[in-house]
Amino acid sequence: MGHFPFFMEIGGKKGVILGGGRVAARKVEKLLPFGPVLTCIAPAIEEELEQLSRSGETLTFVYREACEEDLEGACFVIAATDKEEVNAWAAGWCRERHIPVNVVDDREKCSFFFPALIQEGPLTVGISTDGKSPAAASFVRKTMEQELPEGLGNTIEILGRLRERVLELLPEQKGRAACLEALFVYCRKRDFKAEEPELETYLAELLEASAPAKGGKG
Numbered sequence: 001m002g003h004f005p006f007f008m009e010i011g012g013k014k015g016v017i018l019g020g021g022r023v024a025a026r027k028v029e030k031l032l033p034f035g036p037v038l039t040c041i042a043p044a045i046e047e048e049l050e051q052l053s054r055s056g057e058t059l060t061f062v063y064r065e066a067c068e069e070d071l072e073g074a075c076f077v078i079a080a081t082d083k084e085e086v087n088a089w090a091a092g093w094c095r096e097r098h099i100p101v102n103v104v105d106d107r108e109k110c111s112f113f114f115p116a117l118i119q120e121g122p123l124t125v126g127i128s129t130d131g132k133s134p135a136a137a138s139f140v141r142k143t144m145e146q147e148l149p150e151g152l153g154n155t156i157e158i159l160g161r162l163r164e165r166v167l168e169l170l171p172e173q174k175g176r177a178a179c180l181e182a183l184f185v186y187c188r189k190r191d192f193k194a195e196e197p198e199l200e201t202y203l204a205e206l207l208e209a210s211a212p213a214k215g216g217k218g
């Protein structure tokens with residue numbers, strides 16, 4: 001059975017990574033922009049991984065073999081050592097306690113997978129092959145990255161701000177949906193190049209058009 005792609009909030013949540021090699025580094029690099037509090041435990045930690053902590057205090061290192069108390073209170077765990085028995089032990093320990101666990105050397109033991117990931121501002125695309133071909137997931141990511149129009153992330157950021165206003169100003173659901181759809185269609189026609197002042201103007205026109213006729217109620 002496939003795995004469902006929940007987009008979960010992990011800001012401030014405790015994440016534990018066992019292992020400090022290339023694969024652990026790739027997982028940590030993906031997680032950091034989403035703001036978790038990460039601890040990485042391994043006797044030897046690659047420089048590539050240590051360097052990721054420059055930007056914030058949310059990544060700490062413990063230079064020893066993993067033990068049970070490392071996992072206690074974790075919101076999610078990534079078993080990324082090169083020792084099959086260590087990864088398997090962590091997987092079992094977490095599953096017994098209903099802690100989500102990712103096991104890099106055995107997809108059967110994972111309760112969640114890492115996707116191939118595209119991030120463009122607030123846009124997140126996660127791609128999975130249900131663990132069947134990470135290489136295929138990687139290929140789809142690269143193909144999609146080339147296809148996504150430049151400026152899309154910025155446009156979505158602006159649309160997010162305008163949306164707040166539309167939800168406040170238009171009382172009726174159908175009217176709101178039509179207005180938000182029209183805004184997006186406009187952005188698409190402008191090849192995602194329109195900046196906020198231009199979209200503000202267009203929104204004002206849309207709101208004007210949907211306002212009750214003069215002399216009406218209110």
Ligand SMILES: C[C@@]1(CC(=O)O)c2cc3[nH]c(cc4nc(cc5[nH]c(cc(n2)[C@H]1CCC(=O)O)[C@@](C)(CC(=O)O)[C@@H]5CCC(=O)O)C(CC(=O)O)=C4CCC(=O)O)c(CCC(=O)O)c3CC(=O)O
Pocket residue numbers: 026027030102103104105106107108110112113114115116117127128129130131132133134135137138139141
């Ligand atoms: C189940 C899963 C669990 C998880 O790790 O989350 C998993 C498991 C395993 N991967 C293995 C191998 C490789 N994985 C990659 C690459 C990626 N692997 C990723 C995810 C996942 N890998 C999850 C499923 C995702 C899905 O549903 O498709 C990506 C998408 C995301 C990421 O890692 O962040 C990232 C591409 C990112 C991108 O390009 O965008 C490469 C290529 C490389 O390293 O460059 C190789 C070597 C080539 C090969 O073997 O194919 C092995 C065998 C290890 C061994 O041989 O010992 C296992 C174990 C098993 O299959 O049981």
Ligand SMILES: NC(=O)C1=CN([C@@H]2O[C@H](COP(=O)(O)OP(=O)(O)OC[C@H]3O[C@@H](n4cnc5c(N)ncnc54)[C@H](O)[C@@H]3O)[C@@H](O)[C@H]2O)C=CC1
Pocket residue numbers: 018019020021022023024041042043044045046064065066080081082083086103104105134
């Ligand atoms: N899921 C994925 O995307 C991929 C998974 N893999 C798998 O990932 C595994 C790890 O690969 P790399 O990071 O390249 O290996 P690596 O050799 O670079 O790193 C292994 C790390 O595990 C640590 N370690 C060993 N024993 C430990 C213990 N008892 N407690 C805590 N840490 C311990 C080591 O100190 C080291 O930091 C491989 O064995 C391979 O099977 C490989 C490629 C992709």
